[in-house]
Amino acid sequence: MRLLAQIFILLTTVAATAAETNYFCVVCGKGPLTGRIWMSKWGAVCDDCYRLENHCSICGLPVRPGDGCVKTGDGRYICKFDKPDAVLDSYTAREIFAAARRGLVELYGGGFALNFPDVTVNLFDVDYWSEKSHNDGLHKFGFSSTRRSPSGVCTHEVVMLSGRLRAELAATAAHEYTHLWINENIAPGRAIEPDTLEAVCELSAYTLMGAERQPEMQKKILENPYTHGKIKTLVTLAESRGVTAILDWVKTGETAGLDAPAAANWKPASAATGRKTQLPADLRFTGFFTLGTNDVAIINGLGFAPGERRSLRLRNGTALVDCREIRAGKVLVESNGIPTVLELERSK
Ligand SMILES: [Zn+2]
Ligand SMILES: [Zn+2]
Numbered sequence: 001m002r003l004l005a006q007i008f009i010l011l012t013t014v015a016a017t018a019a020e021t022n023y024f025c026v027v028c029g030k031g032p033l034t035g036r037i038w039m040s041k042w043g044a045v046c047d048d049c050y051r052l053e054n055h056c057s058i059c060g061l062p063v064r065p066g067d068g069c070v071k072t073g074d075g076r077y078i079c080k081f082d083k084p085d086a087v088l089d090s091y092t093a094r095e096i097f098a099a100a101r102r103g104l105v106e107l108y109g110g111g112f113a114l115n116f117p118d119v120t121v122n123l124f125d126v127d128y129w130s131e132k133s134h135n136d137g138l139h140k141f142g143f144s145s146t147r148r149s150p151s152g153v154c155t156h157e158v159v160m161l162s163g164r165l166r167a168e169l170a171a172t173a174a175h176e177y178t179h180l181w182i183n184e185n186i187a188p189g190r191a192i193e194p195d196t197l198e199a200v201c202e203l204s205a206y207t208l209m210g211a212e213r214q215p216e217m218q219k220k221i222l223e224n225p226y227t228h229g230k231i232k233t234l235v236t237l238a239e240s241r242g243v244t245a246i247l248d249w250v251k252t253g254e255t256a257g258l259d260a261p262a263a264a265n266w267k268p269a270s271a272a273t274g275r276k277t278q279l280p281a282d283l284r285f286t287g288f289f290t291l292g293t294n295d296v297a298i299i300n301g302l303g304f305a306p307g308e309r310r311s312l313r314l315r316n317g318t319a320l321v322d323c324r325e326i327r328a329g330k331v332l333v334e335s336n337g338i339p340t341v342l343e344l345e346r347s348k
Helices: 002-007 090-108 126-136 166-185 194-211 215-223 230-241 243-252 269-273
Strands: 009-013 036-040 043-046 119-124 142-148 154-161 285-291 294-299 302-304 309-314 317-327 330-335 338-343
Touching: 090 119, 090 154, 090 166, 090 194, 090 243, 119 166, 142 166, 154 166, 166 194, 166 215, 166 243, 194 215, 194 230, 194 243, 215 230, 230 243, 294 317, 294 330, 302 309
Parallel strands: 119 154
Antiparallel strands: 009 036, 036 043, 142 154, 285 294, 294 302, 309 317, 317 330, 330 338
16 A cells, blocks of 8 residues: 555654553544554544555545445445545436536636537446556546547547545546537547647646635646646646637647747637737837846837736727747737737847
């Protein structure tokens, strides 16, 4: 049980001479405890229980049959503390999936609803999983698939791993729902780089967890190595461009991957949505300098560091201009949600 070492910290090893403490074992109830005491997130654990063979698959707490834990069909245990919040039946899983789906459509807008709304949702156990995921082990907590009939009708299916906490399942539901949406909406023949595709789905999980005030879950999603860090790029892009631009890119973008906002590989949102670009025509990038560790671009006589927003007075009125990135004689700016690249004007 490698996991255990991370979850338990040795509280005290005051050996046999230890005076009585106020600690009682949260597993067997024994106490007040003396001698070696182990500390879990739920409270103290006696040395006997620490040596138990079975552990909660969610938190690692030692469990013994009869202490209030449950055993899943595939032999995993869930401790009495995690049991109330663990999802063990398909009915609850369907409710959580439906709520995640509603939440995402509220957050992303009506365009994120499915054209073929029926989704079969089921919960499966580890045995099923190991077979489905082959060498992938338990890296994945959900699967989704869409079958498209010759006439174009989509049939959606989602399966998710049982015995996880409600919030974890909601995050997985958001991820899998996004796969279904992509399956319906991606342009025929379009290929997206796999890590980026998964990161788009993780972005939904991240966004939903934000709306549900689950900062710990958001942190886990950001730190999960599953997308090789692409999730961080996507979160940054969603903050600077809005998620609609990312969804448009998923549907009809011309590149296989998305990088941090860089002039070279970001297709402007206006092009993706077919909106007419109306940028202030008289923006002028006339120089740049370095201030400390920051590059500063001079646009219409004002200094902009990346991330700065300033109001500029232009011919047709005032425009709020955001500086996104400065590199190699170019600056990426955005005004009214329209990105544009300005080239450094050479003095004549
Ligand atoms: Zn005990
Ligand atoms: Zn537990």
